[in-house]
Amino acid sequence: MAGAEPEGPDAPQPAASRSAYVRLLAMQPRTEGGWPAYPDFWVEGPGNGPGWHERFGDSGPPGARRVAQGGGARRPRGGSRITDAFLRLRSALGPGPA
Amino acid sequence: MTTPPYLQLVVKVSKFCNLRCRYCYEYPSLGDRTAMTVPQVRTMIRHVGEWLADQPGRTADFVWHGGEPLLMPHAFYREVKRAQQEFLEPAGIPYGNSVQTNLYRLTDEDIAVIREVFDDVGVSVDLVGGQRVTVAGRQAQPRVLAHMQRLLDEGLDFGCITVLSRSTAPHVAEIHRFFEDVGLGFRLLPVYRTGYPGQQARHGLTAQEIVTALKTLTDRWLASDSSITVEPVDSYAANVVHALHGAGEQRFYDKEQGETILVVDTDGSVYSNGDAYDPALRHGDIFTESLSAMRRSPSFGEALRQSRERVRQTCTGCRYFGSCSGFFAAESTPEQRWRDPVSGLPYCGVVRPVQQYIEERLTALGLVDRVNRRLDPALLERRALG
Structure with a gap:
């Protein structure tokens, strides 16, 4: 079984964050309480909000407000200011027209 | 076949736009000021209400699209809301409205109508690439970034789309980092439709190039500490997790009962997602015809036949089919219908290889039993919560 993989301090560090494991865990089909009538609804975003699976691609994913309406537990948005993040991006790209 | 709990209506309210993004599939029409009228849109909403009245609990999800939909008079959207209150609420039909904007203009009145x-x-x-320009050819982005900050300062959350093109593909990791930094969800959207012959020769990517970019996004998604929505990786990963779970209900998309997206063109023409704006596959005119009548039209029948055939040819034998419903093949645009150059047979150019990659990554992380190909839920839980 995969669970037989060494989990001790000498085990290689998996290249995934704790957050990624949480997101994958949240994606597992429900095993208690039966299946929803339309399984798309368990295909939820990591915020556990409403399904966003087979939607029109040319429209942005839902903001946190819609996720919260869907009963989600998304953590409050606490990101950087747009300008600061964009300057970091530009800095990462280096000089050039990109 | 279970009816999905929502119907998205992508309403091309007008093609008129204040930008001239070079890859935009509406490019030839971006100077056209033709727009839906209030009586037309009232009729559309009434027809939607009549159709959904016997589909209890199904949400009408209106996606206001263009062109630039926020260039419409603000009174127009207030009339939209009134029509929804008049035709949908008494019938108990849940509904929602979203708008896809370039955000080049953002006035106080725009903010008021967004709130309302x-x-x-x-x-x-796009953040990089310089393909989003004004009519005069100036870069739109500095103003858009300032307006994104204003929306956040106003407490209005939003999600973003970044077009995956030849200009942005080399910078996927940096783009992900930006959205992670600002805490906004986003979709990386490959160029998927063409406005005029030859338009996408400079912008479009091959299926393999799209896969490479989405693999990079997957790597970032796995390494990230952020919980932002990252499409399409979230959706593909969910398909993989379902397939590896090995238990539970399978689902197969079929547009006859389960169509989730209708594109409504400015003249009222209705199309399936992948078939817009093919006149031979036009379902009908929502300004004059009921949706139930359109579902009986020969052109809808042909769109249905072609969609089913695409799924049969593309998805049969795929190990993810049933977890991945076949939606991507069923509703693909002509630009997304890849064919093997030798055999001429259709194949799943992006979704399947990216899902395979996600499975490989989960396997390398030790989460998947290499013999029975099942996810180890106990190990996943320990790593997530331990």
Whole structure:
């Protein structure tokens, strides 16, 4: 079984964050309480909000407000200011027209 | 076949736009000021209400699209809301409104109408590449970034779309980092439709190039500490997790009962997602015809036949089919219908290889039993919560 993989301090560090494991865990089909009538609804975003699976691609994913309406537990948005993040991006790209 | 709990109506309210993004599939029409009228849109909403009245609990999810939909008079959207209150609420039909905007203009009145009418806002921003320009050819982005900050300062959350093109593909990791930094969800959207012959020769990517970019996004998604929505990786990963779970209900998309997206063109023409704006596959005119009548039209029948055939040819034998419903093949645009150059047979150019990659990554992380190909839920839980 995969669970037989060494989990001790000498085990290689998996290249995934704790957050990624949480997101994958949240994606597992429900095993208690039966299946929803339309399984798309368990295909939820990591915020556990409403399904966003087979939607029109040319429209942005839902903001946190819609996720919260869907009963989600998304953590409050606490990101950087747009300008600061964009300057970091530009800095990462280096000089050039990109 | 279970009816999905929502119907998205992508309403091309007008093609008129204040930008001239070079890859935009509406490019030839971006100077056209033709727009839906209030009586037309009232009729559309009434027809939607009549159709959904016997589909209890199904949400009408209006996606206001263009062109630039926020260039419409603000009174128009207030009339939209009134029509929804008049035709949908008495019938108990849940509904929502989202708008996909370039955010090049953002006035106080725009913000007021967003608060009043729209449950969700999508913003188109590429961050790199310089393909989003004004009519005069100037870069739109500095103003758009300032307006994104203003929306956040106003407490209005939103998601973003970044077009995956030849200009942005080399910078996927940096783009992900930006959205992670600002805490906004986003979709990386490959160029998927062409406005005029030859338009996408400079912008479009091959299936393999799209896969490479989405693999990079997957790597970032796995390494990230952020919980932002990252499409399409979230959706593909969910398909993989379902397939590896090995238990539970399978689902197969079929547009006859389960169509989730209708594109409504400015003249009222209705199309399936992948078939817009093919006149031979036009379902009908929502300004004059009921949706139930359109579902009986020969052109809808042909769209249905072609969609089913695409799924049969593309998805049969795929190990993810049943977890991945076949939606991507069923509703693909002509630009997304890849064919093997030797055999001429259709194949799943992006979704399947990216899902395979996600499975490989989960396997390398030790989460998948290498013999029975099942996810180890106990190990996943330990790593997530331990």
